[in-house]
Amino acid sequence: xxxxxxxxxxxxxxxxxxxxxxxxxxxxxxxxxxxxxxxxxxxxxxxxxxxxxxxxxxxxxxxxxxxxxxxxxxxxxxxxxxxxxxxxxxxxxxxxxxxxxxxxxxxxxxxxxxxxxxxxxxxxxxxxxxxxxxxxxxxxxxxxxxxxxxxxxxxxxxxxxxxxxxxxxxxxxxxxxxxxxxxxxxxxxxxxxxxxxxxxx
Amino acid sequence: xxxxxxxxxxxxxxxxxxxxxxxxxxxxxxxxxxxxxxxxxxxxxxxxxxxxxxxxxxxxxxxxxxxxxxxxxxxxxxxxxxxxxxxxxxxxxxxxxxxxxxxxxxxxxxxxxxxxxxxxxxxxxxxxxxxxxxxxxxxxxxxxxxxxxxxxxxxxxxxxxxxxxxxxxxxxxxxxxxxxxxxxxxxxxxxxxxxxxxxxx
DNA sequence: CTATTAATTGAACGTTCATTTAATAAGGGA
DNA sequence: TCCCTTATTAAATGAACGTTCAATTAATAG
Numbered sequence: 001x002x003x004x005x006x007x008x009x010x011x012x013x014x015x016x017x018x019x020x021x022x023x024x025x026x027x028x029x030x031x032x033x034x035x036x037x038x039x040x041x042x043x044x045x046x047x048x049x050x051x052x053x054x055x056x057x058x059x060x061x062x063x064x065x066x067x068x069x070x071x072x073x074x075x076x077x078x079x080x081x082x083x084x085x086x087x088x089x090x091x092x093x094x095x096x097x098x099x100x101x102x103x104x105x106x107x108x109x110x111x112x113x114x115x116x117x118x119x120x121x122x123x124x125x126x127x128x129x130x131x132x133x134x135x136x137x138x139x140x141x142x143x144x145x146x147x148x149x150x151x152x153x154x155x156x157x158x159x160x161x162x163x164x165x166x167x168x169x170x171x172x173x174x175x176x177x178x179x180x181x182x183x184x185x186x187x188x189x190x191x192x193x194x195x196x197x198x199x200x201x
Numbered sequence: 202x203x204x205x206x207x208x209x210x211x212x213x214x215x216x217x218x219x220x221x222x223x224x225x226x227x228x229x230x231x232x233x234x235x236x237x238x239x240x241x242x243x244x245x246x247x248x249x250x251x252x253x254x255x256x257x258x259x260x261x262x263x264x265x266x267x268x269x270x271x272x273x274x275x276x277x278x279x280x281x282x283x284x285x286x287x288x289x290x291x292x293x294x295x296x297x298x299x300x301x302x303x304x305x306x307x308x309x310x311x312x313x314x315x316x317x318x319x320x321x322x323x324x325x326x327x328x329x330x331x332x333x334x335x336x337x338x339x340x341x342x343x344x345x346x347x348x349x350x351x352x353x354x355x356x357x358x359x360x361x362x363x364x365x366x367x368x369x370x371x372x373x374x375x376x377x378x379x380x381x382x383x384x385x386x387x388x389x390x391x392x393x394x395x396x397x398x399x400x401x402x
Numbered sequence: 403c404t405a406t407t408a409a410t411t412g413a414a415c416g417t418t419c420a421t422t423t424a425a426t427a428a429g430g431g432a
Numbered sequence: 433t434c435c436c437t438t439a440t441t442a443a444a445t446g447a448a449c450g451t452t453c454a455a456t457t458a459a460t461a462g
Contacts, residue, residue, distance in 0.1 A: 009409075028318060030231035030311075034450060044411050049451060109314035110231075116307040116374075117229060126375055133376060156388035159372065163389060164361065167368025171360065173317075174327055175334060187357035188364060195392050210439070235420060245441050250421060252439095 013051055016041045017062050021107060029110035063111055063121055066103050067128050073102055074132050083146035090139065091192055094165045095185035105173050129162075136161055143196075150197040160195050164188060214252055217242045218263050222308060230311035264312055264322055267304050268329050274303055275333050284347035291340065292393055295366045296386035306374050330363075337362055344397075351398040361396050365389060 019041035023032040034055055038045040052058040078089040093099060115121040140154035151157040168188045176184055220242035224233040235256055239246040253259040279290040294300060316322040341355035352358040369389045377385055 012409090026318070028315065033448075035448075046412085046451080046453090047410055050409080055450065104317075106314050106317040109310045109317070113307050113310035113314065114229065116305075116310070117227070122375075129375060153388070156391065159376075159385060159388055160365065160392035162376075163368035163372045164365050164392075165368065166371050167364035167366065170367050170371070171364045174323075174330060175360075175363075184360060187354070187360055190357065191361035191365075191396050194398075195395050197395075208439080213439090234418075236418075247421080247423095247442085248440055256420060 009051060012043075013061070014065075016043065016048055016051065017058070017065055020058060020062055021066075021104070024110060025104045025106045028106065029114075059114075060120075062107075063114070063124065066107060066111060067124055069103055070128055071131075073099060074128075074135070077135055079135075083143050083148040086139070087143055087148050087196075091189045094192075095168065095188050097181070100169055100172055100181075133158060133162065140196075157196060161192060164192055164195070210252060213244075214262070215266075217244070217249055217252065217259070218266055221259060221263055222267075222305070225311060226305045226307045229307065230315075260315075261321075263308075264315070264325065267308060267312060268325055270304055271329055272332075274300060275329075275336070278333075278336055284344050284349040287340070288344055288349050288397075292390045295393075296369065296389050298382070301370055301373055301382075334359060334363065341397075358397060362393060365393055365396070 016037065020032060020037045023036050023040050027036065034045040034048055037058075038048055041048075048058065049055075052061060077093060078086045080086070081089075111121065112125070115125050136158040137154055140149070140151055140157050143149045144151050144154065149157075165188070168184070172181065172184060217238065221233060221238045224237050224241050228237065235246040235249055238259075239249055242249070249259065250256075253262060278294060279287045281287070282290075312322065313326070316326050337359040338355055341350070341352055341358050344350045345352050345355065350358075366389070369385070373382065373385060
């Protein structure tokens, strides 16, 4: 039974990370041991060490993977096209199901807690959202010039928009009653439009 | 050295919880062992078990304590007085330093992660914010009647206000540059006023 | 077919974990 | 003073932890 099937090492890493992710989701970061991850991945714990070097490095690899998920989301934010249509696509992407369900809160919250004491994780989170912030600031200026929105403080408006969207994600996780997600998103988009003093579509 | 000083059991529990809190903040929830908490509190690990029964019960006690901190904050939200002044006090309390620094993010994030898989913790968080939601909804109606704000959907406005404030807490933890906290709060209060269609003070 | 390399396992390591049990010390009431 | 309750420690428990290392198996190259 030993050394049964052979796979490429690099191809197996994502499978192990997925198992790690699942164990965290099911049992919490504090209970996600190497043995449990190995069992979930159908592999021996020593193989994980062989691939990642240590548990800590595996944690960092998963942090990167989760942040990459958000990077991919941010990359889909509209950058061209008609201003009015760009605003619409922007708002409906931020308040979409896939945006809200991008990653497990169990995992994300654990990593945000980790970021509070690990400077390297903090930097990565900061850097990720830095792109988002700069994008929104840029759009505030562009959309304002195009007359689609009216803001006299683009930086403040971008901060408000980020806060509203992040807070909304948080809100949904705790206070949304079944079947009211779409209504909530409509409320938030309306609030966002009000903040931006935008002309309703 | 054994049985040195004697203190009331109930009086010592808070000291142990404080030590637990500090260890989580410094080393993370996943590394906060009984031994470390005992050392931080200057007692033996077995004494902690004697007081709390088990580690899990101690965790729940700390969850309650942290949530109680927020309950105390919410209790300070203005309920009477002139409507216009009430709105001002409401906004400046939500965007105040003490509101933002109410609890360590390391601890809070870990507990929010915990709430995702522990229904009893989830219920407590839900219940805590339920009060906040109901309070804001009530104020939306009252302030609207008084003509201080103009909202046609009080529930949606309350949701937007909560999202904006929660997201702002999150935002500050990652993206605030030194010395810009007050400016950020001014931006957020302004955005809140816009959402509420309030008359500026 | 053989030699080599890399994937994978199995067993063992020392450490730390939460918890239990027994022993000890301190204070309060009689 | 002595006793009883209880706070507190000390020591020991077995399980689980992350990690190491040698052994074993599968693919690959010659």
